[in-house]
Amino acid sequence: MAYELNDVSVRINGKEILQAVSCTLQEGKWISIIGQTGAGKSTFAQMIKGLIPFYRGKYTHNRQLLPRDGKGKMKIVPQIGYVFQYPEHQIFETTVYKELAFAPKMKGESPERLEEALKMVMGRMGLSEELLQENPFRLSGGLKRLVAIASVLFAEPELLILDEPTAGLDPVSRMALLKQLKAWQRENNRTVLFISHQLEDVAEYSDEVMIFKEGCLLVHLDANELFLKRTALMEQAGLPLPEPIQLLRIIEALSGRILEPVSCREEDIMQQVRLAWQSRGLQNEG
Numbered sequence: 001m002a003y004e005l006n007d008v009s010v011r012i013n014g015k016e017i018l019q020a021v022s023c024t025l026q027e028g029k030w031i032s033i034i035g036q037t038g039a040g041k042s043t044f045a046q047m048i049k050g051l052i053p054f055y056r057g058k059y060t061h062n063r064q065l066l067p068r069d070g071k072g073k074m075k076i077v078p079q080i081g082y083v084f085q086y087p088e089h090q091i092f093e094t095t096v097y098k099e100l101a102f103a104p105k106m107k108g109e110s111p112e113r114l115e116e117a118l119k120m121v122m123g124r125m126g127l128s129e130e131l132l133q134e135n136p137f138r139l140s141g142g143l144k145r146l147v148a149i150a151s152v153l154f155a156e157p158e159l160l161i162l163d164e165p166t167a168g169l170d171p172v173s174r175m176a177l178l179k180q181l182k183a184w185q186r187e188n189n190r191t192v193l194f195i196s197h198q199l200e201d202v203a204e205y206s207d208e209v210m211i212f213k214e215g216c217l218l219v220h221l222d223a224n225e226l227f228l229k230r231t232a233l234m235e236q237a238g239l240p241l242p243e244p245i246q247l248l249r250i251i252e253a254l255s256g257r258i259l260e261p262v263s264c265r266e267e268d269i270m271q272q273v274r275l276a277w278q279s280r281g282l283q284n285e286g
């Protein structure tokens with residue numbers, strides 16, 4: 001179920017926005033896309049969804065070229081879901097039920113199947129069924145966001161693109177939303193492309209990370225490898241390290257020991273930090 005790009009370049013208004021990008025997006029992976037502002041992250045994601053009509057190079061899904069129309073224009077890829085920044089701005093129906101059921105009804109889903117899927121997606125996003133008859137425009141900002149994202153999940157996308165899905169949310173809502181999306185991705189073995197400037201979230205949830213710099217894909221690698229072993233790549237891309245990794249480096253410097261957390265997730269890093277802190281060497285230093 002892989003999507004593959006081979007030497008793909010995108011030029012808009014005479015400017016090369018993406019340059020010779022080659023990559024494979026494997027099924028069942030949470031792949032984060034990071035890079036400084038203007039690095040080409042959103043353009044890459046839009047290209048994957050088929051929102052960029054023309055590009056050079058080869059783009060395939062399961063080794064089949066993605067369809068183009070008679071004029072050679074790339075078509076939108078229906079099995080890819082796209083959550084744009086501030087997705088609540090795309091809500092247009094008058095009840096939460098209508099908003100969620102819009103796409104599946106268009107696909108001709110039976111009422112029974114609709115009901116079953118509706119319950120599942122509401123539960124997954126932590127939304128109470130009582131909300132179904134509410135006007136989505138009257139909900140709080142955070143709830144509106146959940147409804148908008150639930151409507152994308154309801155279409156059961158094979159690959160889900162999340163373009164800064166937590167922008168503007170408070171820390172508690174941000175964490176809750178990402179946990180729900182991660183659980184959805186794992187349970188359904190789906191691929192997620194997650195664009196974010198929140199590097200702590202990237203280290204917490206990713207299987208793989210793609211770093212873009214000035215329209216080029218600098219590197220695509222395992223998240224643990226990047227954050228625990230190849231941190232120089234972050235510097236090369238002009239990006240800071242996630243805060244728990246910065247703390248790990250400080251504790252290593254203070255204790256004079258190399259710490260080896262099992263992953264770049266905060267919980268695993270803090271466990272190492274606590275152990276080092278409790279060890280006599282560091283207490284004496286302190």
Ligand SMILES: Nc1ncnc2c1ncn2[C@@H]1O[C@H](COP(=O)(O)OP(=O)(O)OP(=O)(O)O)[C@@H](O)[C@H]1O
Binds near residue numbers: 013037038040043
């Ligand atoms: N339609 C367009 N016309 C002209 N230039 C564009 C267009 N779309 C994007 N660009 C330019 O392409 C570059 C990459 O933009 P893109 O939005 O992909 O970057 P990004 O990494 O997603 O940035 P950010 O983190 O700020 O969202 C930028 O210099 C942007 O100005």
